[in-house]
Amino acid sequence: MDNVAGEKRPAETAVEETSTEVRLPQKKYFRQRAHANVFSDHHLDYPVSPAHMDWSKNFPQHFAPKGDDAAVEGAVTKDSGKKIEFADIGCGYGGLLVALSTVFPDTLMLGMEIRVKVEEYVNQKILALRQNHPGSYDNVSILRMNAMKFLPNFFEKHQLSKMFFLFPDPHFKKRKHKARIITSTLLSEYAYVLRPGGIIYTISDVKDLHLWMVKHLEAHPLFVRIPDEELVDDPAVEHVRTATEEGQKVERNKGDKYLACYRRITDED
Numbered sequence: 001m002d003n004v005a006g007e008k009r010p011a012e013t014a015v016e017e018t019s020t021e022v023r024l025p026q027k028k029y030f031r032q033r034a035h036a037n038v039f040s041d042h043h044l045d046y047p048v049s050p051a052h053m054d055w056s057k058n059f060p061q062h063f064a065p066k067g068d069d070a071a072v073e074g075a076v077t078k079d080s081g082k083k084i085e086f087a088d089i090g091c092g093y094g095g096l097l098v099a100l101s102t103v104f105p106d107t108l109m110l111g112m113e114i115r116v117k118v119e120e121y122v123n124q125k126i127l128a129l130r131q132n133h134p135g136s137y138d139n140v141s142i143l144r145m146n147a148m149k150f151l152p153n154f155f156e157k158h159q160l161s162k163m164f165f166l167f168p169d170p171h172f173k174k175r176k177h178k179a180r181i182i183t184s185t186l187l188s189e190y191a192y193v194l195r196p197g198g199i200i201y202t203i204s205d206v207k208d209l210h211l212w213m214v215k216h217l218e219a220h221p222l223f224v225r226i227p228d229e230e231l232v233d234d235p236a237v238e239h240v241r242t243a244t245e246e247g248q249k250v251e252r253n254k255g256d257k258y259l260a261c262y263r264r265i266t267d268e269d
Helices: 095-103 116-132 147-154 174-179 184-193 207-219 235-242 245-252
Strands: 084-089 108-113 140-144 160-166 194-204 223-225 258-264
Touching: 084 095, 095 108, 095 116, 095 140, 095 235, 095 245, 108 116, 116 140, 147 184, 160 184, 160 235, 184 194, 184 207, 194 207, 194 235, 207 223, 207 258, 235 245, 235 258
Parallel strands: 084 108, 084 160, 108 140, 160 194
Antiparallel strands: 194 258, 223 258
16 A cells, blocks of 8 residues: 555655654645545555555554565564554544644554645654654554545444544535535444444534534434533543644634534444
C-alpha cells in the first residue's frame, strides 16, 4: 500500500533535514481544497478483509510484514498483539492524532483522509516526529482511504473503541446531504466496527450539521448520547475541541462549537 507512515520517501522541498533533527513539513506546500467527491473512483488500495491488511508499513514497531514484504525497514519480526483502537475519520492535517498519541501512548490509532496532499503532509509529519522523538509517535499513522466505502475492509467487528468525526464537510446543499459522513446506513457500519462501550465523538461549528448528526445518532438503536457531565473526565474531549486546524480556526474567529458524543450499546440493550 502506498503513502503510509513507516515508508521512506524521496527528499522533498517541503521537509528539510539537519544534522540534529528533521524539520516538520510546512503546511503551505500541501494545501488542497476541503471538498472531495466521496462517490468517485479515487483508485484507492484496500484489502479484501482486515486479515489481509499488512500494517507493518504504518506501525513497524507493532506489526511484522506479511508475504513478500519481509524487508520493511525497522519492522518487528513478530506482531505485538495490539490492534488499532482509535479511528479519526477525515483526519485532515492530523492535529488530533498527534495530540492523542502522547495522551494514549499504548493505543494504536489511525487517521483516514481521502485528499492526497493532506495525507502526504500528515505522513511526513508523523515520520519526522518519530525521528525527532525516538520511542514516541509509533502508535499513530494515516491511510489515504474512503471511510464511507471501505471501513469494514480494514477493521474487524467490534475492533475500535473510539471513532472521531471532527468538523466534517457540512455539504450544505440538500442534494449533497447523502454525502454527509453521518447517515443511518453509515452508522450501522460504524456500529459494526465499534465495540460495545465504544464512543463516537462528533463536533461541528455548523449548527445545522450538528443537529443532523444528533438526529441520526438518536434514531439509531445502537447508540445512546453521553451526558455532558460525564464528558468532563474524558481526556480526549479537550483535544476534540482544540487540536484540529478547523477547531483552532473556529476558536480564532470566536465561533461556536457543537459537541455530541455517543456510546455504542450492546445489541441486547
